[in-house]
Amino acid sequence: MSFDELSAASLGGETLTRQQCRLVLGCPDEDILTLLDAAWRVRRRHFGARVHIQVLSNAKSGLCPEDCRYCSQSSVSKANIHCYPMISAEELLVGATAAKSAGAKRFCMAISGSAPSEAELDQLCRGLGQIKADAPGLSLCGSLGFLSEDQARRLKAAGLDRVNHNVNTSQRYYGQICTTHSYQDRLDTIANCQAAGLEICSGGIVGQGESDEDVIDMLLALREIGPQAVPVNFLVPIAGTPFENRGRQLNPRKCLKVLCLARLLLPTAEIRASAGREHHIRSLQPLALYAADSIFVSGYLTTGGQSAEVALDMIGDLGFEIVRE
Numbered sequence: 001m002s003f004d005e006l007s008a009a010s011l012g013g014e015t016l017t018r019q020q021c022r023l024v025l026g027c028p029d030e031d032i033l034t035l036l037d038a039a040w041r042v043r044r045r046h047f048g049a050r051v052h053i054q055v056l057s058n059a060k061s062g063l064c065p066e067d068c069r070y071c072s073q074s075s076v077s078k079a080n081i082h083c084y085p086m087i088s089a090e091e092l093l094v095g096a097t098a099a100k101s102a103g104a105k106r107f108c109m110a111i112s113g114s115a116p117s118e119a120e121l122d123q124l125c126r127g128l129g130q131i132k133a134d135a136p137g138l139s140l141c142g143s144l145g146f147l148s149e150d151q152a153r154r155l156k157a158a159g160l161d162r163v164n165h166n167v168n169t170s171q172r173y174y175g176q177i178c179t180t181h182s183y184q185d186r187l188d189t190i191a192n193c194q195a196a197g198l199e200i201c202s203g204g205i206v207g208q209g210e211s212d213e214d215v216i217d218m219l220l221a222l223r224e225i226g227p228q229a230v231p232v233n234f235l236v237p238i239a240g241t242p243f244e245n246r247g248r249q250l251n252p253r254k255c256l257k258v259l260c261l262a263r264l265l266l267p268t269a270e271i272r273a274s275a276g277r278e279h280h281i282r283s284l285q286p287l288a289l290y291a292a293d294s295i296f297v298s299g300y301l302t303t304g305g306q307s308a309e310v311a312l313d314m315i316g317d318l319g320f321e322i323v324r325e
């Protein structure tokens with residue numbers, strides 16, 4: 001089986017077999033350009049040379065009661081981060097306007113915590129309305145924790161376009177990364193948001209100590225869910241978190257192979273090279289855009305990242321096209 005055949009299968013709508021997925025993740029390093037070419041053919045068919053850039057705003061930081069071991073905002077994290085309550089609707093608007101000026105197509109708001117309180121939901125809905133009125137054309141995404149179908153419907157009516165809710169890893173490995181909620185809890189929120197008519201952004205984090213089989217399971221599960229966007233994060237080992245020493249299984253080539261598998265399994269989804277791309281993909285970041293069609297600029301929830309200026313230069317150097325609203 002050649003990588004050419006895998007790209008033909010993906011373009012033909014077939015699901016790669018588990019054995020084919022293993023071939024992708026186990027690709028010899030010297031064959032990585034051939035693998036990237038296979039992913040590129042699929043990416044080019046569905047997204048051309050377009051790159052979607054997004055800016056993330058941490059609208060509420062820290063003090064989360066959940067124990068996600070990778071997260072600097074969790075109850076088991078001793079990371080030195082800035083904690084603050086939910087920002088105002090006006091501050092959300094300032095962030096959205098800045099994101100639009102930086103060329104972002106979509107503005108992503110994240111709040112820490114298991115789920116938004118009623119007061120937070122009201123505040124969010126007010127902010128969404130203001131952004132829709134004052135920054136038209138900007139697509140709005142929220143990473144808001146667990147949501148009921150009613151809450152999802154309220155957010156949709158207020159102007160939210162998309163919800164980010166990651167599955168994070170395989171069902172089998174989930175208990176190793178978090179014990180205060182289950183994988184099924186995450187699937188339930190995704191289903192509630194889909195029922196409310198919201199687009200779904202759902203992906204995961206690699207480098208948490210999982211096996212290749214877990215990565216394959218996670219991506220096959222995402223194919224079943226059918227999200228519009230799939231963020232592929234690479235664990236940022238934040239000092240003070242239980243996973244501060246994880247992530248060593250990653251190197252730039254491994255990260256590229258995971259992105260290629262995501263593209264081949266989810267050919268029509270936006271594949272986003274997300275948190276950790278700077279730390280783990282390093283000098284090979286331009287190559288990631290032959291599989292992924294989307295990146296964050298200007299940092300992540302509690303860690304810095306590539307500036308918009310440097311990211312735009314990288315995209316320009318590739319001859320790719322930046323998607324603006």
Ligand code: SF4
Pocket residue numbers: 064065066067068071072073074075111112113114145
């Ligand atoms: S990932 Fe979200 S739910 Fe988990 S600890 Fe961090 S803020 Fe809380």
